[in-house]
Amino acid sequence: MKSIWEIPFIVVDVETTGGNPINERIIDIGCVTTVGGEIISTYSSLVNPHQFIPPFISKMTGISNEMVFNASEAEEVFNEVKTYFKQNDAVFVAHNAQFDWAFVLNTFLRCNLEPPELKRLCTLKLSRRLLKKNLKKNVGSLANYFNITVNGRHRALGDALATAQILIEMLDIAEREHNISTVEELLKFQNKKISNYKTPLNVFKRLEDQLQNLPDEPGVYYFLDKYKNILYIGKAKSLKDRVNSYFNNEPYTSRKISEMLKLSHFIVWETTGTELSALIKESSKIKEIKPPYNSLDKRDKSYPFIKITLADKFPRVELTFEVDDDSAEYFGPFSSSIFVKEIIESIDKRFKLIKCDNPLSPNIDYKNCFYYQIDRCNAPCSELITRQEYLDEVQKVKYFLGGFSDGIVRQLESKMTELSENLDFEKAFLIKNQIIELKKLFQKKNLFPVSVNNNNVIIIHKSDSIEKFDCLFIQYGKLVSQICVNSSNDQEDTVQNLINNIYFNGQNGTIKLNKQESNELRIINSWVYRNQSACEFIYINGDDSETVFNQFKEKINLLMNENTDSVDI
Numbered sequence: 001m002k003s004i005w006e007i008p009f010i011v012v013d014v015e016t017t018g019g020n021p022i023n024e025r026i027i028d029i030g031c032v033t034t035v036g037g038e039i040i041s042t043y044s045s046l047v048n049p050h051q052f053i054p055p056f057i058s059k060m061t062g063i064s065n066e067m068v069f070n071a072s073e074a075e076e077v078f079n080e081v082k083t084y085f086k087q088n089d090a091v092f093v094a095h096n097a098q099f100d101w102a103f104v105l106n107t108f109l110r111c112n113l114e115p116p117e118l119k120r121l122c123t124l125k126l127s128r129r130l131l132k133k134n135l136k137k138n139v140g141s142l143a144n145y146f147n148i149t150v151n152g153r154h155r156a157l158g159d160a161l162a163t164a165q166i167l168i169e170m171l172d173i174a175e176r177e178h179n180i181s182t183v184e185e186l187l188k189f190q191n192k193k194i195s196n197y198k199t200p201l202n203v204f205k206r207l208e209d210q211l212q213n214l215p216d217e218p219g220v221y222y223f224l225d226k227y228k229n230i231l232y233i234g235k236a237k238s239l240k241d242r243v244n245s246y247f248n249n250e251p252y253t254s255r256k257i258s259e260m261l262k263l264s265h266f267i268v269w270e271t272t273g274t275e276l277s278a279l280i281k282e283s284s285k286i287k288e289i290k291p292p293y294n295s296l297d298k299r300d301k302s303y304p305f306i307k308i309t310l311a312d313k314f315p316r317v318e319l320t321f322e323v324d325d326d327s328a329e330y331f332g333p334f335s336s337s338i339f340v341k342e343i344i345e346s347i348d349k350r351f352k353l354i355k356c357d358n359p360l361s362p363n364i365d366y367k368n369c370f371y372y373q374i375d376r377c378n379a380p381c382s383e384l385i386t387r388q389e390y391l392d393e394v395q396k397v398k399y400f401l402g403g404f405s406d407g408i409v410r411q412l413e414s415k416m417t418e419l420s421e422n423l424d425f426e427k428a429f430l431i432k433n434q435i436i437e438l439k440k441l442f443q444k445k446n447l448f449p450v451s452v453n454n455n456n457v458i459i460i461h462k463s464d465s466i467e468k469f470d471c472l473f474i475q476y477g478k479l480v481s482q483i484c485v486n487s488s489n490d491q492e493d494t495v496q497n498l499i500n501n502i503y504f505n506g507q508n509g510t511i512k513l514n515k516q517e518s519n520e521l522r523i524i525n526s527w528v529y530r531n532q533s534a535c536e537f538i539y540i541n542g543d544d545s546e547t548v549f550n551q552f553k554e555k556i557n558l559l560m561n562e563n564t565d566s567v568d569i
Helices: 055-061 065-069 074-085 097-110 123-130 139-145 156-178 183-189 201-212 239-247 255-263 275-289 337-350 387-401 408-421 425-441 492-504 515-534 545-563
Strands: 009-016 026-035 038-046 091-094 119-122 219-224 230-236 266-271 305-308 317-320 329-331 457-462 469-475 478-485 535-539
Touching: 009 055, 009 097, 009 156, 026 055, 026 074, 026 097, 026 156, 038 074, 038 156, 038 515, 074 097, 091 097, 091 156, 097 119, 097 123, 119 123, 119 183, 123 156, 123 183, 139 156, 156 183, 156 255, 201 239, 201 266, 219 239, 219 275, 230 239, 230 255, 230 275, 239 266, 275 478, 275 515, 305 337, 305 387, 317 337, 337 387, 408 425, 457 515, 457 545, 469 492, 469 545, 478 492, 478 515, 492 545, 515 535, 535 545
Parallel strands: 009 091, 091 119
Antiparallel strands: 009 026, 026 038, 219 230, 219 266, 305 317, 305 329, 457 469, 457 535, 469 478
C-alpha cells in the first residue's frame, strides 16, 4: 500500500450553469496535481456549455455568456483532462466531491469518452473529521484558517489551487494526529463516524503558566510527560498561536492528541528564527528522538543524485544515493531514480563521454568500442581526443544539467511541446512534471551550474512583517546560519562576519551529505520554490566578500522599496 505522500492527488473544481449534472453543464474546470505535499502542475479551461448562463451564476463566478461563446468544446477539454486522471494510483479530490465528480462523469459520458475509474476523496468530509467543530468548512473559511491566499475565488482554478493547499495541510494533520499513512486508510477515514474530544480542564491548569510564556515566533515545541520524556514534537510559524490552539476549549477529533495531552506535564520550545528552520529542526528531531505520539516521517527516504566523477582523469556520469567529499560534482536530490536514469540516458545520447565500466588506460593501439562506432563516444581510450577536449565535453554536461538555455529544461520543454502538438497529452503531462522537478533544483539568475557543490547562496525572505527580513545562509545546500534584520544597516558587522566565515575563509563546511542532510536539502528546495516570489537570492560565485556584502545591502533595499513607497535608509 502506497503512502499518502507518494501518490498523485488530482484536485478538481468545476463551475457550472446549475446544480443538476444531467441537465446543466460545466463552464469552467480547474485541475491541480499534488504529490508529496507539493503542487506540481495545473490545468484550467473555460468550456462552451451551449446553454445560457443564469445571471446569478455570472455574478458569482464572473463568467459571462460572451466569455464562453468561443471557449473550447467539452470534447476537446476532457480529452486533455483525462490525461490528468491516467496517472498511476491517482485519486480524484474535490471539496464536496460528489457534486464535482457527478459533473465530470456525465461530461465524459456525453463526450463518448470512457470515464476514468478513480478513488475519490472529499476534502469537505475530511475537514469535518480533522478540524475543530466550530470552524466553517467552506473553501474560503478553510483557506483563512490555514493562512492560504485564494486568487480567483469562485473560478475553477482559483478554488482548485486553494483546495489543493488545504488538502496538503490536512494530509499533514491526518498523519500527525490520526496515524494515517496510506491512501486506503485516508479514504476509509473520510467516512468514519465523527468523534469529538476536549482537553480536560486539569491538563490546562497544570500547563497554564507555561502557555503564557510562549513567544509569537517560529519554532519547535515539545510536549513532555511527568518524567520529562518527550511525547510529541511539532513545528509552528507562531509558537504562541499553535500550542495554545490545543487548549482553546473547542472540540477536536483526534483521539491520539487527546491521549497525548492527558499525559503532558511540561511544554518546552525552541525558537528558530524562521519557518524554514522550524521545518528542518522538526524533521531532524522526530527522526532522532522518535516520540511515541509522532508518526514516523513517511517522506524520509534516500534520494538519488547525479554524480560527475571529476576526480577521475576522464570523468563519468553516474547515479548515486550518497554525496561524499570526493571532488565529484553532484546534482540533486531528485524525486526518483527512474527520472535520474532518464536524464543520464539523455546525457549519453547527447554527449560523447565514456559509458563503459572498464578502467580507462588510454592507448593509441586500443580497439574502439561499440559506442565509438555509433558516434556516442569520442574514444579517449584510443587517444582520439586529448584529456582537455574530453574535459570540455564534461563542462558541456554540467551546463546541460544546470538548466541553461540549451540545457535539459529547454530540451524537455521542446519535447513537451512536440508531444502536445501530436495530441499525446498524457506523455506531455509527465514531461511537465519533470520540468517542475528540475526548476526546484535550478532556481537561479546567475549563469553557473547549480550543483550541490555550487549551492552556496544567501536567501533574503520578506517575512509577514514589512520591516523584518529573514536572511538564510546556505552552504553546499545546508542551512548553516540565519539572522533577522530590519534594514540594510541593521547588524552590518554580523552580516559581514557571516559572509566571511561561511563562504570565504576556506575552512568551514563540507559537501558530504548524510541521509538526513539530503532530506533537509529537499525541504529547503521545496520551501524556496513555494516562497520564491517573496525572496531575493545572492549566489556566491567567485565574488569577493565585499562585493557579496554590497549585494546583500542592495537586495534588502530592493525588498524594502517593494514594501513601501518611501523608505529612508
